[in-house]
């Protein structure tokens with residue numbers, strides 16, 4: 008009697024051999040390929056492109072993990088199937104080169120896989136260019152960054168890339184920006200970023216590494232003329248212009264009065280301590296002469312004691328120029344700008360006042376409701392049919408001013424983003440130059456009288472402006488001389504003056 012021949016042992020083949028794992032492997036290889044390319048671009052070019060890191064370190068690893076996950080899942084599924092269906096058809100998803108029908112599919116699959124890897128390489132290259140562009144910074148995160156993008160586009164730095172100020176060059180900050188950029192993307196994705204985005208930005212590089220790469224600090228000299236075109240909020244919208252020379256020079260040793268850029272000259276260090284997060288309340292400031300090491304402290308009478316050493320900040324460009332690219336003009340300033348440029352006609356009586364009020368007093372809480380509320384507000388102020396032809400133009404102009412300067416969803420406007428460059432609408436220079444900061448000997452901070460930072464060449468309207476004074480005029484306040492005890496910001500708040 009012959010023994011029945013035993014069944015051949017089940018082929019000891021890997022459970023990895025299946026279609027699901029094969030697809031997973033292709034995804035993983037493509038992701039690895041992109042990752043390698045992106046990482047290379049990131050290391051060689053990344054300082055120009057902080058957001059590239061998001062793709063390099065988050066998106067492509069995520070694909071890699073997904074691919075590997077699929078490989079593992081295929082193994083698990085194939086294994087289970089082969090146990091459950093051991094007797095009938097254990098190799099449901101097996102790749103079998105011996106099977107001619109499968110060979111065709113495999114060839115197609117191979118071509119597809121190659122194509123996929125090539126596309127992921129091309130995709131990485133495209134990703135690099137997209138992440139690099141200003142529109143990526145400003146537009147992809149549209150809602151989050153829109154206020155900065157809009158204000159940036161009309162500033163002097165509209166052609167300077169975001170990353171030139173926000174990242175600069177060098178490995179250390181590059182990595183910081185990368186971590187920060189990633190963090191921001193996550194916050195944006197989960198919609199839990201702060202509104203308004205809090206300033207001062209903590210991760211901003213010192214001006215030495217950004218601003219001073221283009222602006223040569225030794226090269227400040229002379230005076231710069233600035234013209235301010237105001238309109239009073241009276242019936243006639245009376246123009247009121249101030250032309251002044253700003254003393255933007257740095258003091259040279261021995262000059263009787265230094266200029267504004269003295270604060271950042273290389274012979275002095277000006278430090279200060281602010282009690283609030285926005286750096287608006289400064290009770291203490293110290294000047295150190297870097298040549299002989301002597302220093303002098305100026306403080307307000309109310310501030311006793313010493314500031315915490317780790318909260319003393321050395322002044323740089325950004326302590327005055329904190330809005331070099333994103334100036335949010337006050338409603339008052341924006342309306343005056345439109346009147347001066349002709350965008351808002353002066354024909355309607357009181358339009359200056361009405362326009363500012365329409366922007367600030369019609370309780371707008373979302374950008375979408377602004378056009379209607381502004382239109383209603385303006386219409387309600389002009390009942391006279393003779394004025395009717397002027398109304399639509401005025402409404403359109405004010406709607407446009409609002410859209411470009413006030414961003415309700417992001418809670419971004421001049422009220423949360425003070426500009427420290429002057430002293431009329433925000434405390435600015437008067438945070439220190441207010442005659443209230445005194446040295447131990449009782450001397451106030453120098454240069455707090457009206458002619459030390461600027462001289463007024465002419466002011467007023469019409470023929471007043473033909474007379475120029477080289478010596479500088481005393482400021483004639485349009486609303487009568489305010490009480491000397493009051494600071495400009497006690498009345499000027501960006502809306503209608505109290």
Ligand code: HEC
Nearest residue numbers: 144145155159164167168169172204206207208329331332
């Ligand atoms: C000339 C330099 C410069 C350029 C160019 C620039 N920024 Fe800024 N940006 C700054 C400074 C300075 C601040 C910080 C203000 C502060 O800390 O008070 C800032 C602040 C910001 C803030 C914080 C919110 C705010 O309004 O202060 C965002 C968001 C921002 N910038 C985005 C951008 C984007 C997007 C671009 C490009 C479209 C860009 N920036 C271009 C200098 C610049």
Ligand code: HEC
Nearest residue numbers: 163164167171172214217218219220221222324325328331
């Ligand atoms: C990549 C070069 C570059 C960098 C970086 C840069 N700027 Fe400028 N900045 C310019 C140029 C160019 C202009 C002149 C633009 C013009 O006149 O239209 C300018 C103009 C200015 C002006 C005059 C503004 C005006 O309205 O006329 C100020 C103030 C200024 N920059 C401050 C800064 C500060 C502060 C920083 C750092 C946060 C900075 N800049 C960074 C290139 C740069």
Ligand code: HEC
Nearest residue numbers: 258265266267269279292327428436438439452453454460
């Ligand atoms: C953090 C405090 C602080 C702020 C803010 C500040 N300054 Fe000063 N500034 C000083 C101190 C301190 C001195 C030196 C005073 C002294 O030695 O008596 C000074 C001196 C000056 C001088 C005279 C320089 C010289 O060589 O004599 C000018 C001009 C000046 N500041 C203009 C400005 C302008 C303009 C602004 C606003 C854009 C401003 N400062 C903002 C602290 C400040």
Ligand code: HEC
Nearest residue numbers: 214218219222224231253255267268270271323324327428
């Ligand atoms: C104490 C405040 C203060 C500091 C600090 C300061 N600036 Fe200025 N800067 C001013 C004022 C005020 C003006 C003139 C008014 C204006 O341009 O709005 C000015 C004007 C300028 C201008 C235009 C000059 C021109 O000729 O029109 C540039 C560029 C500039 N600053 C760059 C810088 C840079 C770069 C730094 C840092 C090295 C710096 N500023 C530091 C207050 C300051």
Ligand code: HEC
Nearest residue numbers: 235249428429430431436440454455456457459460461482
């Ligand atoms: C510490 C320097 C400093 C002192 C002191 C100072 N100013 Fe100014 N002032 C500035 C700067 C800086 C600007 C605006 C620069 C800008 O807008 O770019 C300015 C702007 C102005 C403007 C034009 C503002 C506008 O919107 O029309 C007037 C008016 C003015 N100052 C009046 C005065 C008067 C009056 C005094 C004396 C009580 C005075 N300033 C003292 C630095 C100073």
Ligand code: HEC
Nearest residue numbers: 237238239240241247431485486489493494495498504505
């Ligand atoms: C007591 C309150 C008060 C104080 C303090 C004050 N102003 Fe005014 N200011 C007014 C009023 C009210 C008007 C008239 C507003 C109008 O007609 O639109 C005005 C108008 C102006 C205007 C022209 C119109 C405009 O809307 O900008 C300028 C420029 C101005 N002030 C500058 C200053 C400066 C600079 C200081 C500080 C040195 C100052 N003011 C302090 C109340 C004040």
